[in-house]
Amino acid sequence: MEGKxxxxxxHISLPPLSRVAICGGTHGNELSGVYMVxxxxxxxxxxxxxxxxxxxxxxxxxxDACRRYxxxxxxRCFTDALxxxxxxxxxxxxxxxxxELNAQLGPKGTPEAVDLLCDLHNTTANMGMCLIFYSFDWxxxxxxxxxxxxMTSAPVTAIQMDISETYxxxxxxxxxxAIEVGPQPHGVTRADIFNLMKEAVDLTIECxxxxxxxxxxxxxxxxxxxxxxxxxxxxxPTTNNITAAIHPQLQDNDFKLLKPGDPIFLSFSGExxxxxxxxxxxxxxxxxxxxxxxxxFHLAKKVTVTFPSVSVKKVD
Amino acid sequence: xxSCLNEARRVAIFGGTHGNEMSGVTLVNLWVKNSAEIQRKxxxxxxxxTNPKAVEKCTRYVDTDLNRAFTPxxxxxxxxxxxxxxxxxxxEINRLFGPKESPDAYDVIFDLHNTTSNMGCTLILESSKDxxxxxxxxxxxxxxGLEVGPQPQGMEFPPCTVEAFRVLERIDYPRDANGNIxxxxxxxxxxxxxxxxxxxxxxxxxxxxxxxTVYPTFINEAAYYEKQQAFVTTRREALVASAxxxx
Numbered sequence: 001m002e003g004k005x006x007x008x009x010x011h012i013s014l015p016p017l018s019r020v021a022i023c024g025g026t027h028g029n030e031l032s033g034v035y036m037v038x039x040x041x042x043x044x045x046x047x048x049x050x051x052x053x054x055x056x057x058x059x060x061x062x063x064d065a066c067r068r069y070x071x072x073x074x075x076r077c078f079t080d081a082l083x084x085x086x087x088x089x090x091x092x093x094x095x096x097x098x099x100e101l102n103a104q105l106g107p108k109g110t111p112e113a114v115d116l117l118c119d120l121h122n123t124t125a126n127m128g129m130c131l132i133f134y135s136f137d138w139x140x141x142x143x144x145x146x147x148x149x150x151m152t153s154a155p156v157t158a159i160q161m162d163i164s165e166t167y168x169x170x171x172x173x174x175x176x177x178a179i180e181v182g183p184q185p186h187g188v189t190r191a192d193i194f195n196l197m198k199e200a201v202d203l204t205i206e207c208x209x210x211x212x213x214x215x216x217x218x219x220x221x222x223x224x225x226x227x228x229x230x231x232x233x234x235x236x237p238t239t240n241n242i243t244a245a246i247h248p249q250l251q252d253n254d255f256k257l258l259k260p261g262d263p264i265f266l267s268f269s270g271e272x273x274x275x276x277x278x279x280x281x282x283x284x285x286x287x288x289x290x291x292x293x294x295x296x297f298h299l300a301k302k303v304t305v306t307f308p309s310v311s312v313k314k315v316d
Numbered sequence: 317x318x319s320c321l322n323e324a325r326r327v328a329i330f331g332g333t334h335g336n337e338m339s340g341v342t343l344v345n346l347w348v349k350n351s352a353e354i355q356r357k358x359x360x361x362x363x364x365x366t367n368p369k370a371v372e373k374c375t376r377y378v379d380t381d382l383n384r385a386f387t388p389x390x391x392x393x394x395x396x397x398x399x400x401x402x403x404x405x406x407x408e409i410n411r412l413f414g415p416k417e418s419p420d421a422y423d424v425i426f427d428l429h430n431t432t433s434n435m436g437c438t439l440i441l442e443s444s445k446d447x448x449x450x451x452x453x454x455x456x457x458x459x460x461g462l463e464v465g466p467q468p469q470g471m472e473f474p475p476c477t478v479e480a481f482r483v484l485e486r487i488d489y490p491r492d493a494n495g496n497i498x499x500x501x502x503x504x505x506x507x508x509x510x511x512x513x514x515x516x517x518x519x520x521x522x523x524x525x526x527x528x529t530v531y532p533t534f535i536n537e538a539a540y541y542e543k544q545q546a547f548v549t550t551r552r553e554a555l556v557a558s559a560x561x562x563x
Contacts, residue, residue: 035517038517066542186538187432187538188536189496189536190496190536191515194517195515268342268343268346
């Protein structure tokens with residue numbers, strides 16, 4: 001991806017970002033994105049000024065069943081290996097669907113891929129408005145910076161994924177960003193959460209339109225979080241059932257610094273488990289879908305990211 | 317006037333009636349493993365997981381909602397293994413803890429549930445005339461010293477008044493406009509005519525236009541989307557329970 005742009009330390013020049021995909025229902029029970037995509041399809045939103053928009057319901061079977069996934073988490077199916085795996089009768093539904101989405105919105109890593117893929121998610125964790133993107137993506141950083149500066153209804157945070165093997169849907173686009181809004185129970189749609197997501201989607205498109213019109217977006221610094229490790233629930237060694245819940249002092253306190261000695265779990269028989277190790281920031285605290293992934297919460301460090309100025313070079 | 321009742325000797329505590337409502341599952345599993353906390357003199361308490369398959373899959377139900385399955389038709393339906401899983405379970409539970417409406421049935425059943433609605437701790441009673449239940453509800457809210465020491469023979473619970481909310485009607489989501497609930501987290505707060513109720517996905521407000529003030533509850537319960545229920549309206553009532561004492 002880096003090779004395509006004239007990249008020097010101060011400024012990046014790139015071609016217009018004219019094709020955007022807005023995806024909802026990648027997890028079928030994360031309803032804000034489902035209703036956002038349906039509403040955009042009802043209103044036949046395809047084109048706004050310089051940006052053409054494709055809306056996609058990523059996992060329609062899971063949406064119908066109001067489940068996260070049918071056989072396999074779709075948002076882990078976009079690795080190079082799974083995207084090129086041969087399809088047999090035993091191939092899980094989501095692996096086939098990932099290959100379909102890759103053909104429609106990608107292929108990943110080629111010039112035909114959409115310029116920006118925006119994937120809409122909800123979490124049961126109290127994360128407010130959180131943008132998630134891979135660390136090498138300058139455009140995603142600029143979109144985050146833009147949304148953070150314009151959004152007054154809620155604070156905006158960002159999680160930077162610092163990994164080389166990308167696996168999620170937004171990695172199919174040339175640039176990708178996931179909009180994660182919580183807390184919302186899975187299978188429920190809340191007006192306040194929907195409104196936050198709508199505002200973020202509108203600002204994302206507005207940001208691209210401004211870029212495409214020739215404005216230079218100045219570089220600068222932003223704060224973001226990078227995942228360091230995840231912590232599982234205490235479990236019964238024989239049954240593997242969880243034996244504790246997130247401690248009330250940690251519950252709903254995503255992005256608040258966790259220090260050694262702070263309580264993290266309260267066992268069902270009343271004992272407190274405390275955090276040991278370095279000071280870090282908890283995120284995705286008590287995300288319902290992560291119980292099966294053996295994650296009670298992630299721990300992240302706060303980083304300051306410097307990013308270059310960006311402008312679109314008009315192509316004749 | 318007071319009601320004379322037989323001792324409540326056998327009590328059951330159910331969890332996992334909906335397999336994804338975790339508090340009840342967790343508590344009942346704890347008590348099955350170690351029942352010390354729920355033991356009381358002169359009362360047999362039995363903790364019980366009602367829908368084990370749904371609990372295993374962490375889903376509300378497998379074939380049909382267990383908590384709607386205890387109808388007379390279901391409880392007497394023939395067919396054994398061919399019946400939906402939850403109907404079989406209902407018949408089994410009726411055999412173990414009932415039969416319903418017979419003298420062999422357990423005296424009290426507590427069924428533990430969770431909701432995605434902001435209802436706090438809500439006790440749900442089938443009947444407004446069950447004086448035993450009303451007295452129990454009153455006690456849960458005002459546990460005044462009766463816990464301490466052995467219960468004297470013939471102790472009477474004096475008459476009391478309990479505030480309750482009586483279910484009026486179920487309100488569905490607007491279906492053609494398709495909207496989100498706007499009146500969120502306001503269970504048990506008054507909803508007056510003209511107050512905002514729904515927000516459509518394109519931003520318009522739909523207001524409540526009922527004849528009078530109601531108290532909504534079960535606002536935005538996930539499991540009720542498929543039952544076409546956005547919330548339930550209730551009316552506030554004071555229920556009077558007569559004094560009760562043991563026979």
